[in-house]
Amino acid sequence: MTQARLTTARLGELSRAVAVPTYDRSAVTPGIVHLGVGGFHRAHQARYVDDLLAAGARDWGIVGVGLLPQDVRMRDALAGQDHLYTLLERSPDGSVQGRVIGSIIDYLFAPDSPADVLALLTDPKIRIVSLTITEGGYHVNQATGGFDASDPGIRADLEAGTEPTTAFGYVVEALARRRAAGVAPFTVMSCDNIAGNGEVARKMMVAFARLRDPELGAWIESEVAFPSSMVDRITPATTDADREEVGWRFGFDDAWPVVSEPFTQWVLEDRFPQGRPSFEDAGVQMVDDVEPYELMKLRLLNASHQALCYLGYLAGYRYAHEVCADPLFVDFLLGYMSQEGTPTLPEVPGVDLPGYQRELIDRFANPHIRDTLARLCAESSDRIPKWLVPVISAQLASGGSVRRSALVVAAWARYAEGVDEQGAPIDIVDNRRAEVMARAVAQREDPLAFLRSPDLFGDLVDCPEFTEPYAEALASLHTIGARKTLEAW
Secondary structure, eight states, X not given: OOOOBOOGGGGGGSOTTEEXXXXXXXXXXXXXXXXXXXXXXXXXXXXXXXXXXXXXXXXXXXXXXXXXXXXXXHHHHHHTTTTOEEEEEEOTTXXXXXXXXXXXEEEEEGGGOHHHHHHHHHSXXXXXXXXXXXXXXXXXXXXXXXXXXXXXXXXXXXXXXXXXXXXXXXXXXXXXXXXXXTOOOOEEEEOSSOTTHHHHHHHHHHHHHHHHOHHHHHHHHHHOOOOOEEEEOOOOOOOHHHHHHHHHHHSSBOSSOEEEOSOOEEEEEOOOTTOOOOGGGGTOEEESOOHHXXXXXXXXXXXXXXXXXXXXXXXXXXXXXXXXTSHHHHHHXXXXXXXXXXXXXXXXXXXXXXXXXXXXXXXXXXXXXXXXXXXXXXXXXXXXXXXXXXXXXXXXXXXXXXXXXXHHHHHHHHHTTSBOTTSOBXXXXXXXXXXXXXXXXXXXXXXXGGGOXXXXXXXXXXXXXXXXXXXXXXXXXXXXXXXXXHHHO
């Protein structure tokens, strides 16, 4: 049966089983522009800001901006329901907490009107521009660590007089206009899973700006704040079953609800020259140095996702919770975290690392999140170099073990062949799809072919301490498969 759509007018009629905004959304003005509105942003940052708006912070509403052609779906979904949406928090015991989030007060699809997006970004009311543009959206050359200007969108945005199309193009053009108008620059706040995400954003955007105008690049480098952050909340892709559940559970239709685990964490460097919401009142950890926390998360949580997804998929599993119900995989993950990931970490203030590792397994094992291995396996070219390769490099430098990490990389190489152990096709989702699949095919003749990509692996192909366990793992995966390889490993 068709239900009425979620809208502002219906909030007062909704079931008591779902929490709704109690503040007057019409009185909220924008203070934050967010580029890249996906599930994670809506389950994480937008939820924190919703708490702050409920506590009276009326000038920190979020305006979302979509830059990519596929973002038209988000535009249409949100526009039809006054930019409201439902957050479903699924606990391991099966209970579900529903909440309607109201902090996104508008959404602009940039290809519709670049001028409107630039006008918004140059408005003095906007003091923060936040980003979830994926790890690959920062255009880092993995081999050199410098800016990669080869992307067609980036090249187009560097042409004089053109309308921007990329996140870099919009941010830098807006900063140039604010500088010319004497308007203080906004703070650029990255919320992507990159070590030192604020510093990476600063370095890459300054490099982009210098290519356009050296003086502008120097001004951005000296005047614009780029705080780093660590963000954490498992947020699987929304399914049709999730949409149906909102209908039968709460009595309304939501075109695009978002699902998450109950756990959430945000550690944020406190550098906001033009002001910020009282994030700490919503549970954000405001710190002077984010690095220990972000390295902990990237090298334990994110790298462990990679450690489970390829091997799990090849072994026949399709969800993270299935993998983490298998003691063989749990032992492997805990071994990676304790023997390879943790030794590369600095001291993390206030964190019990062995306890954190067990908590990660419990979170991964939540059967009600139903996080797909296909999602975790996607865009590996952006993930492995940032999450796992630094662990390998640090362990090699200190003489530590890389045996488990070598198996993870070998499992990615085997997965990238595009055929599972039963002969069924695997849909490889990766912005380097053609390249990684070609290298994966070539490894049947050249066992190290997959590693011969400096952009992804640096000089690992020349390190026998890594290539020997890697080649052994790859041969084992080809010969006896993922499960038996894990048993032997």
